[in-house]
Every structure is written in C-alpha cells, then in structure tokens.
Amino acid sequence: MAAKKILLVDDSKTTLLMERSMLERHTGYECVTASNGLEAIEKAQSENPDLVLMDVVMPQMNGFEACKKMREQKATREVPIILVTTRGEEAYMEAGFESGCNDYITKPINGQEFLKLLQSYLGE
Amino acid sequence: MTKRTWIFGNDYMQCLDHQHGASSVDIPSAQLPDAKVVATRKRLRESVGNAEALEAMREIVSNLLGCETMCLLQLDRKGRVPWLFWSFGIDFGKHRMISALQEPVLSCIALGSTHIVRDLKAQGLKENFAKVSVFVPIRSNDQIVAVLALLQFLPQKQEIDDVDMKVFQVLSEEAGSALFGSNADAVPTIRQKHHD
Helix, strand or coil: CCCCCEECCCHHHHHHHHHHHHHHCCCCCEEEEEECCHHHHHHHHHHCCCCCEEEEECCCHHHHHHHHHHHHHHHCCCCEEEEEEECCCHHHHHHHHHHCCCCCCCCCCCHHHHHHHHHHCCCC | CCCCCCCCCCCCHHHHHHHHHCCCCCCHHCCCCHHHHHHHHHHHHHHCHHHHHHHHHHHHHHHHHHHEEEEEEEEEECCCEEEEEEEEEECCCCCCCCCHHHHHHHHHHHHHEEEEEHHHHHHCCCCCCCEEEEEEEEEEEEEEEEEEEEEEEEECCCCCCHHHHHHHHHHHHHHHHHHHHHCCCCCCCCCCCCCC
16 A cells, blocks of 8 residues: 655745654655645645645745645645644634634644644554 | 644643544654754754854744744853844844843853743843743854853743753754854854844
C-alpha cells in the first residue's frame, strides 16, 4: 500500500523543517511542501495529498483563502485540512472553520499530540 | 465532514479520546522533541548572512517556542554593556523598557546559561508586559556576545518545558556564529525592526 501523503504548507522554513523531521522520524507518511496558499492549491491538485497541514498567515495567499479555494475544487473538496497557526484568538478560529478546515491547532506544536491528531485522520 | 476544534493544552487528550476512542499511537514522548532541536540547529546552520540568521531566529522563537515579542542585545567589547541590536514585536519608544532589561541581561551573562525571569513587571516595568521572560546567552568563540530576550509568550504557551530548554541551548550555541560569523567582536551597524 502506498504511503499516505501530507502536504505541509508554511512560509516558515523552520516550521517545515520541524514538521518534516517529526513526520519522517516517527511515521511512514510521505511529505510534500508549499510555502504559500497559491502554491498549496497547485500542489494539492498535482500531488493529491491525503491531508493538508497549513499555516494561516502567509504571503500571496493566506491559509483561509487557500482553504476556501480547495473546498471549491472537486479534487480537494474532501481532503482533510488542518490549519496550524500562532493565532489562537476566537475570531481567527471562527474564520478558520468558516473557510472549511477540519481542525484548527495552535503553535507551538506539541509533538505527541500532533502525531496523534494526524493519525486520527490517516491511520497508522 | 466532522468539524472539531482543539487547542493543544490540558484538555486535548480527553477531547481526542472522546472523538476517536483510545489511540493506538505509542511513541515515547522523550523521542519527539528532537524534531524541534533538529530543526533549530539545521535552520541556523543553513542561514547565510546576518539578515537570514535574524529571520531564522525569529521563526524559531515564534513558531517553535511560542513567543512573538523578542529582542537581541549585543554586548560591547569591554564593559559588557548590552545595547539593542535588533527587535521584533516591540515598540521601545512606547514601552521604554530597555533599561528594565539591563538587570536580567546582566544576570544571564553572570549565570552563563538561560535565565528565566518571573514577572518582569515586578522588576521595574510599568506595563503589564510579561509573566515569564527568558534570556538566552548567545555565544561565539566560547564567549557570550549577545543576549536574546524572549519577552512575551503567546497565551496558549503555558509553560517552559524541557524541549524549550534544549532549543534555548541550541540557540545559545549556534546563533552567535550564524548572526555574527567570526566577527562577533566587531560592533555592527545598529539594526532595529519594530512590529506592533
């Protein structure tokens, strides 16, 4: 069976390094990356990921807009999207769910909880 | 699709169990933090030039440690007087807090390791600015050349844990070379960046 694929989207190289390091070390998931919302939409179409893990505040297109666009497109309508951001304010969270995300979590990420969440969507 | 909201914290695991039943994941928690340490070291070592090193440091502090208010105080060659080299998320004109940082910065230098200060407000700040502040000595060529001050953590960041301490250690060991290269003793042009 092919490895489950996760699209990691963040304009922070540090966050991408950390997420990738964590996933490659502790899971069998395949990772692909994008650094803004526009690139995320393109990669979501071309890479067909099983889950999208996306930052909110990014250049060119933010995570809310990218999430909305993905929900409008047939190929990505059902893909689980988890927004990951430093912004924990209620207004941001509401905007996140209005954009169509499945989950909204805040940085800094707790490694074990993070992996449990991903595995709850993707399985082992 | 089911929509749920989880903010990582004390209630998180209960929420997860409620939604999905007992999880089959059993990864020793001690192994997981390595990812933050690995990412910190790699990001700093891959930074080319002063500007990218500052951006790397900002990303690490913001994304991995949960603090978006920070500054870097460099030390002069002899007197060890700290002066502002760079900041993020601080309006120093408004807060007038640079003098309030002098004491914890000097304590950090004397200690030679990460210095955690509870309630900086009680130490002379008028503004309700920080319940917990962290001062990290930045080393280059075995000398402390600067101090990184983490002044206000995000509301969801409730505690400084062991992983954070390891990240502070890597910052202390690696950021000096990334920021100043072999010219750590040279006094650079003043750089200040303010974001409110």
